Amino acid sequence: MATKTEVVPTETDLRNLATDVVDRAMKAGATAAESVVREGNEFSTVVRMGSVETLKESGSRAMGLRVFMGQRSASTYSSDFTEDGIQRLVKGAVELAHVTSEDSFSGLPDPSELGSLSNDLQLYFDDVYSLPPEERIDYARRAERAALDVDPRLKNSDGGSFDAGTGHKVLANSLGFVGEYRRSSCSLSAVPIAQVEGGSMQRDYWFSVARTLAKLDSPEAVGREAARRTLRRIGARKISSTEAPIVLDPMVSVSILGNIFEGATGDAVYRQSSFMAGKLGEKIAGSNITVIDDGTIVGGFGSEPFDGEGVPTRRTVVIENGELKSYLLNTYTARKLGMKTTGNASRGLAGSPGIGAGNFFLQPGTRTPQQIIGDVKRGFYVTEFMGFGVNLVTGDFSRGASGLWIENGELTYPVEEVTVAGNLKDMLNNISEIGNDLVFRGSSACPTLRIDGMTIAGA
Numbered sequence: 230m231a232t233k234t235e236v237v238p239t240e241t242d243l244r245n246l247a248t249d250v251v252d253r254a255m256k257a258g259a260t261a262a263e264s265v266v267r268e269g270n271e272f273s274t275v276v277r278m279g280s281v282e283t284l285k286e287s288g289s290r291a292m293g294l295r296v297f298m299g300q301r302s303a304s305t306y307s308s309d310f311t312e313d314g315i316q317r318l319v320k321g322a323v324e325l326a327h328v329t330s331e332d333s334f335s336g337l338p339d340p341s342e343l344g345s346l347s348n349d350l351q352l353y354f355d356d357v358y359s360l361p362p363e364e365r366i367d368y369a370r371r372a373e374r375a376a377l378d379v380d381p382r383l384k385n386s387d388g389g390s391f392d393a394g395t396g397h398k399v400l401a402n403s404l405g406f407v408g409e410y411r412r413s414s415c416s417l418s419a420v421p422i423a424q425v426e427g428g429s430m431q432r433d434y435w436f437s438v439a440r441t442l443a444k445l446d447s448p449e450a451v452g453r454e455a456a457r458r459t460l461r462r463i464g465a466r467k468i469s470s471t472e473a474p475i476v477l478d479p480m481v482s483v484s485i486l487g488n489i490f491e492g493a494t495g496d497a498v499y500r501q502s503s504f505m506a507g508k509l510g511e512k513i514a515g516s517n518i519t520v521i522d523d524g525t526i527v528g529g530f531g532s533e534p535f536d537g538e539g540v541p542t543r544r545t546v547v548i549e550n551g552e553l554k555s556y557l558l559n560t561y562t563a564r565k566l567g568m569k570t571t572g573n574a575s576r577g578l579a580g581s582p583g584i585g586a587g588n589f590f591l592q593p594g595t596r597t598p599q600q601i602i603g604d605v606k607r608g609f610y611v612t613e614f615m616g617f618g619v620n621l622v623t624g625d626f627s628r629g630a631s632g633l634w635i636e637n638g639e640l641t642y643p644v645e646e647v648t649v650a651g652n653l654k655d656m657l658n659n660i661s662e663i664g665n666d667l668v669f670r671g672s673s674a675c676p677t678l679r680i681d682g683m684t685i686a687g688a
Contacts, residue, residue, distance in 0.1 A: 243268065244409055246310070247401035250294055253319045255403055259296040259326070261337050262403045263538070265578060266292040269396035272358070276369040277388040284366070293578030296322045300331040306578035334564040335581070337402055337538065342560075342570060344541045345408040346534040351527050353411035354441035357393040365391045368417055368448050375452025376421040380460055387420035387432060389452070393442075406539040414530075415442055419455040423463050431465065433458035433612075438670055440528055458612070461633065465643035468634065468687040474608040475649060475683045476601060476635065479666055481611050482675040486591055488653055489520055490673070492621050493547050493555075494573075494584045495562025503621050504654055505553060513553045514657035517594070520548040522557060524572065524587025531588040531672030537576035542587055545571045551658075559584050589673045594663030598677040601662045603638040609685055610635050611649065624654040630685075648686040656680050 247266045254262035268290035275283045293306035303325030307318045360368070373389030392415065399409040418436035425431075435455035437446035477485065497503035505513060524542030526532050533542050538560055546554050558566070559574035559582050575585025602610060615629035631645040651659075664677030 243397060243399045244401075244407060246292065247399040248407055250292060250315060250319065251401050251403050253315070254294060254296045254322065257319055257323045258298070259323055259403070260299055261297040263295045263337060264292060264401050265537075265576065266290075266399045267396060267578070269394060270358070271392075271394040272362070272365060273390070273392045274366050274369050275388045275390045276366060276373055278386055279370060279374070281366060282388060286362070291578050292318070293576075294318055294322045295581070296326050297336060298323075298326040300333055300335060301326050301329045302332070302335050302581070303329050304579045304581070334561055336560070337404055338540055338560045338570060340404045343402075343404060343406040343539045344535065345539075346525060346541055349527075350410075350525070350529070350532045350534060352440060352532060353395070353413045354443075355395070355413070356442045357395060357413045357415040359442060365393065371448035372417055372419040372452045372455075373421070375449040376419045376456040376459075377452075379421075379453060379456035380423075382423045382425055382463065383421045383456055383459065384424045385422040385430075387422060387434075389419045389448070390417070392416045400535065400537070400539055402539055408535045408539055410534050413440055415439060415445055417445055417448060417451050419448075419452045421452075421456050421459050423459050425463055431459055431462040433462060436670070438530070440530075461640075462631070462643045462645075465631065465645035467646050468644055468685070470684075470686045470688070472682065472684050474605055474661070474679055474681045475685070476598075476605060476608060476610045476662075477678045477680065478610065478612045478632070479664070479668065479675060479677055480670075481614050482591075482678045483671075483673050484614055485653075485656070485678065486520070486589060486673055486675040488619050488621065488626075489547070489657075490522075490557070490586055490589055493553075493557050495556050495558040495566060495568075496584060497621060498556050499562055499565040501622075504624050505556070508553045509556070511553055512551045513654070514548055514551040515660055516551045517663060518548055518551050518657060518660060519546070519592040520590070521546050521592060522571075522573070522587050522589045526588045529588040529672070530669060531586055533587070536572045537574035537582045537585070538570070540570055540572045540574065542572045545573075557584055557586070586672055588669065590667060590669070591663070591675045591678075593665050593667040593676040595665055596662060598664050598666055601664055601677055601679050602635055602640065604662070605635045605679070606637055608635040608679075609633075609644065609647075609649070609683075610640055614649075619653060621653075624652045626651050626653045626656060644687075646687070650684040650686060651680075651682070655682070
């Protein structure tokens, strides 16, 4: 039961709570302040070999406060919404700000940059909680069962899972900005394990994720695809070292896109820790490469009406026909570089904002994955990368990989325990084919890619 002094947030008063915390900080002596208040619910279950292994249902709420004392700043956060808790939150932030170092680039965005998209981005659907708990568990059980029923060699499992969650966020600052939005998501996955003669095992997975239960793939479809991906790994072997083109499955090519994102962030650029630093307006990739960040896509997993500082999200072309057109910036890094924010601030409850993607994607081509593979006489279809071996300063790229060997345009046998190596700067110029299979399964997406001239280190 709530005490008399507790401020219990509801869907209607989170906004008031956020603005009240800002007002208190200003009255305590801050020259500027910003608060974020969040609450949400989460459901998660894992079923393994038909039995419930984990089951979690929880709710959470918390708030964060960032204050400025001239060019000094500090932040605090708390899940204590009592009157005493809020007073400690404000007092702690103000006291910390007095002892931090000055930074002439810190501060809230310019008032003219603040705002929120007015259209409905369709981020929230209450049907993610429409199923009773028993049926949510059954979704996970059905996905696992569908996978194991495909083939008798699928004898074990790391489980089937079903997750759902909703959230409500309010951001307010002392410049008069107050914005809020709700979001929802649900997901389903299966991870079957194949066991063959000799005791060797292979595993793979598949999943579906959506804002609304209505767009989630069926448990049976998820299970069957997880089984297919697992079975094709049976009998994997090493190959001799060679140089050949590689074709990246979309689940793998998205990691290359992640390297592009990291290199294009203002943090990496102003620190000179990216090969993209100082390259605006220059060719850094092949003419077939266009990379876009768009936080305004309706229903997108990376869409928001405003970023972590209250700046409206937008569509930013990062690379256009191979030419570096823009970095991705928040207010701080924009000031460091003498530029304007691109609305890519990302922040949690505490600390200064970082940089996050909206919906970050490489523009698709026109050819199917089958057509791309069919043109490869001898090459490697990569279905998994392992480890982290990318130097964003030099571009050196080296990662463990597994997948399937391509011979005369056909996928022939599974391959494992090899290393794919090259240089990211060269790789971006050697992407000779781009698939038409762009599908968002998160905030970043990339179609099938063919990259020529890669070194494959094997036995």
